[in-house]
Amino acid sequence: MTNVTSTTASVYEALDVNELERICVKHAWVVEPIFNASKAVQEMPFFEWVSEIKSPLQFKPAAVQLFYHSATFPKVMGLMLGTTPMSENHMMPFYAKHAYGEADHHELLMHWMLRHKLLNNRKEIENVVPTPETNACVNLAYQLAIEQDRAKWVVTINSGIERCSNEFFKVVAPKMHELGAGDTYFDIHVEADEHHSIMGMDYIEPEDPESPRGRQLIAKALEGITLWAAMLHSWIDVELFPTFNLDGTLKKRGRNEENIQNMYIIR
Secondary structure: OOOOOOOHHHHHOOOHHHHHHHHHHHHHHHHHHHHHHHHHOOOHHHHHHHHHHHHHHHHHHHHHHHHHHHHHHHHHHHHHOOOOOOHHHHHHHHHHHHHHOOOOHHHHHHHHHHOOOOOOOHHHHHHHOHHHHHHHHHHHHHHHHHHHHHHHHHHHHHHHHHHHHHHHHHHHHHHHHHHOOOOHHHHHHHHHHHHHHHHHHHHOOOOOOOHHHHHHHHHHHHHHHHHHHHHHHHOOOOOOOOOOOOOOOEEOOOOOOOOOHHOOOOO
């Protein structure tokens, strides 16, 4: 078996708490809605499911879909890099570091799945059909890469989805250690995704949240969180498509809905 080591440690610097606070204040116009929405996602059924699993094998429905997501995202980041116009060339190191840092993560996950017998061999992953929700989340990134709108990319991918990813791994990583199945794959994402989730904001300018452009960017970031949440729940056969107000609070989707438990249907 090929020995795989992560590139993450050499790519991401340690988070500077003061810098993080500065950026959060400067970009509160979009950070606050993102944080509100990501907090709402943490209270949804997927995370209860994670808390109740008793063995790594029970994580298989999520793991095999996560592999597809993990293997595809670096390619999208490479597309963002490869289609960067000359006027945006100063962004190339930023995109390249992100793509490089993610490039081997799916292999780490594959080795974890083989080690814990979620798969008998690596060819089995080719039989997995990505859920429509998983494809939708990935396809949003393709759309943004083609559009080449730097601010939309940063708020949606680097801030919205990566924020949710960070919260996902903050729950899953300790759960795997609890089950005796802890692994570098899960652990590194706690640090790497936290780096991505806010620091990229330094590459865009603040917007008035009431302006057309500000509203457009906030809505795009929240769209990413909607698709992320829908994707997670599709992995456990739960149908859920939460949508958000522009302040990041959940929209009510029925006259009698008072909480998120009323928003999902088990297929």
